[in-house]
Amino acid sequence: MGRTAFFVSDGTGITAETLGNSLLSQFEGIPFRRVTIPYIDTAEKAAAAVARINTATQEDGASAIVFDTIVNVDIRDAISRAQGYMVDVFATFLKPLEQQLGVESSYTVGKCHSINEFSRYHRRIESVNYALDNDDGGRQQQYDKADIILVGVSRCGKTPTCLYMALQFGVHAANYPLTMDDLVNPGLPDILMQHKKKIYGLTIDPFQLSAIRHERRANSQYSSLSQCELEVREAEKRFKAEGITFINTTTFSIEEIATRIMDDVGLDRRQL
Amino acid sequence: MGRTAFFVSDGTGITAETLGNSLLSQFEGIPFRRVTIPYIDTAEKAAAAVARINTATQEDGASAIVFDTIVNVDIRDAISRAQGYMVDVFATFLKPLEQQLGVESSYTVGKCHSINEFSRYHRRIESVNYALDNDDGGRQQQYDKADIILVGVSRCGKTPTCLYMALQFGVHAANYPLTMDDLVNPGLPDILMQHKKKIYGLTIDPFQLSAIRHERRANSQYSSLSQCELEVREAEKRFKAEGITFINTTTFSIEEIATRIMDDVGLDRRQL
Numbered sequence: 001m002g003r004t005a006f007f008v009s010d011g012t013g014i015t016a017e018t019l020g021n022s023l024l025s026q027f028e029g030i031p032f033r034r035v036t037i038p039y040i041d042t043a044e045k046a047a048a049a050v051a052r053i054n055t056a057t058q059e060d061g062a063s064a065i066v067f068d069t070i071v072n073v074d075i076r077d078a079i080s081r082a083q084g085y086m087v088d089v090f091a092t093f094l095k096p097l098e099q100q101l102g103v104e105s106s107y108t109v110g111k112c113h114s115i116n117e118f119s120r121y122h123r124r125i126e127s128v129n130y131a132l133d134n135d136d137g138g139r140q141q142q143y144d145k146a147d148i149i150l151v152g153v154s155r156c157g158k159t160p161t162c163l164y165m166a167l168q169f170g171v172h173a174a175n176y177p178l179t180m181d182d183l184v185n186p187g188l189p190d191i192l193m194q195h196k197k198k199i200y201g202l203t204i205d206p207f208q209l210s211a212i213r214h215e216r217r218a219n220s221q222y223s224s225l226s227q228c229e230l231e232v233r234e235a236e237k238r239f240k241a242e243g244i245t246f247i248n249t250t251t252f253s254i255e256e257i258a259t260r261i262m263d264d265v266g267l268d269r270r271q272l
Numbered sequence: 273m274g275r276t277a278f279f280v281s282d283g284t285g286i287t288a289e290t291l292g293n294s295l296l297s298q299f300e301g302i303p304f305r306r307v308t309i310p311y312i313d314t315a316e317k318a319a320a321a322v323a324r325i326n327t328a329t330q331e332d333g334a335s336a337i338v339f340d341t342i343v344n345v346d347i348r349d350a351i352s353r354a355q356g357y358m359v360d361v362f363a364t365f366l367k368p369l370e371q372q373l374g375v376e377s378s379y380t381v382g383k384c385h386s387i388n389e390f391s392r393y394h395r396r397i398e399s400v401n402y403a404l405d406n407d408d409g410g411r412q413q414q415y416d417k418a419d420i421i422l423v424g425v426s427r428c429g430k431t432p433t434c435l436y437m438a439l440q441f442g443v444h445a446a447n448y449p450l451t452m453d454d455l456v457n458p459g460l461p462d463i464l465m466q467h468k469k470k471i472y473g474l475t476i477d478p479f480q481l482s483a484i485r486h487e488r489r490a491n492s493q494y495s496s497l498s499q500c501e502l503e504v505r506e507a508e509k510r511f512k513a514e515g516i517t518f519i520n521t522t523t524f525s526i527e528e529i530a531t532r533i534m535d536d537v538g539l540d541r542r543q544l
Contacts, residue, residue, distance in 0.1 A: 012531040015294040017541075022341065022366055024285040026377035036541050039532050085372045087365055093295055100335065100357045101275070105298035125484070128432045132404075160400045163435050165388070167526065183432065212397070224352065239502060254396060254439065259284040259310050269289075269308050 004056035013038035021068035053082035129165035134174035150201035155180040201246025274303040276328035281365035285310035292339035318350040325354035399438035406446035473518025
């Protein structure tokens with residue numbers, strides 16, 4: 001039972017994977033095996049990919065689904081002769097787009113990621129460094145340069161969200177952990193209130209928080225459910241009292257948390 | 273002059289953006305303004321999106337290009353009435369896929385990122401923590417748990433690549449900086465040779481390295497071209513002598529570096 005899905009590309013395969021996974025996720029009942037084959041840029045590599053697709057089709061007893069974003073015509077032709085169901089992404093959309101735009105497209109391998117590469121790379125590296133320097137309340141004197149400051153209790157998802165925002169969007173994302181030292185006092189720390197407009201709260205279900213903390217420090221006060229409940233309650237109370245927008249991360253992926261925050265505060269996704 | 277491209281979604285918009293940018297990058301001559309509108313999940317938000325599309329079309333004097341990955345039929349219909357050229361991603365591919373798979377798709381909003389969410393989230397967080405703990409040569413006793421150990425001179429791209437691998441693929445990626453302390457000795461440090469199979473080298477053009485280091489410490493010995501040339505030459509010499517595969521990061525995006533390394537060493541991209 002089950003089917004195999006291939007994501008085949010002459011570049012990284014990220015476009016084929018992203019689109020393909022979105023489409024496959026609409027078919028809940030079917031267990032797909034997923035195989036990404038990037039950098040298919042020679043006839044030899046294409047032949048090897050075809051062999052893998054044919055084997056999967058034979059073993060599954062049903063056509064493999066092949067999402068392909070190959071721009072080179074010869075290699076695309078070779079792949080299309082495999083025993084699989086082809087979802088030819090570029091061919092499907094590029095011809096109509098050429099008509100609409102009134103120009104021919106340049107079938108250049110991996111074009112997508114080579115535009116303006118140095119400045120984009122540079123900006124991302126710089127943003128990752130910023131996130132690392134300003135992780136966990138470090139270097140609060142750099143909050144002037146922050147695009148956003150995520151605030152929440154330990155292990156509620158601040159660091160991965162900041163790093164994702166830096167890598168994906170080139171945003172300067174700092175984060176500040178609310179510890180018991182903060183939560184025994186009323187209100188929020190002065191350093192945060194000085195940058196109140198940039199603050200965004202994260203919260204989490206105490207059960208999940210306890211499970212996550214348990215991985216880090218098993219059977220500790222820190223990971224106990226009562227401690228997690230206390231911290232989450234006190235943090236949320238302060239967000240509400242100060243009118244700070246916050247998001248519950250429990251059921252969201254990192255992409256979703258980051259996207260929702262950017263959307264909420266109107267941060268431009270195209271800093272890169 | 274120029275055209276506006278919209279990426280419209282009832283989810284994060286990542287699929288629409290990724291596909292749309294890949295397609296637009298095939299049209300080099302045209303300067304596109306790019307606007308992402310995520311979370312269009314009500315009639316009101318759809319109407320606001322339509323208004324933005326219409327305004328762009330009027331201001332550009334040419335149809336906006338609209339990449340849409342909306343699964344809700346009513347909202348998709350509303351968007352399709354905008355004055356723009358619609359690239360309807362799901363409608364184009366889902367119907368043929370339903371036929372091929374012999375089942376109907378579930379038009380569930382944001383389905384893609386909610387599958388198996390907790391374990392995926394958990395694995396990514398754990399991998400990000402691993403990358404942070406094992407950044408810059410930290411905790412070398414954890415190298416047993418590494419899937420890969422990136423080695424190279426300071427500022428050649430190790431940290432962003434490790435973090436990307438952790439976030440995107442859930443891989444345990446450590447990194448070790450080759451400093452002058454290492455490079456005055458012959459060969460590579462013992463700790464690396466003990467894990468030789470997991471080692472992958474990064475190198476970089478000395479001019480670019482100098483520019484990047486200059487941002488961090490201007491006009492220092494550290495950022496001087498002569499120092500960068502020396503370190504890069506000595507690092508590459510050791511990679512070659514020990515038969516360690518390495519990649520020159522100068523002209524690659526972080527996605528490309530990460531993907532090429534994973535492909536080279538045969539690491540599974542689907543750990544999540």
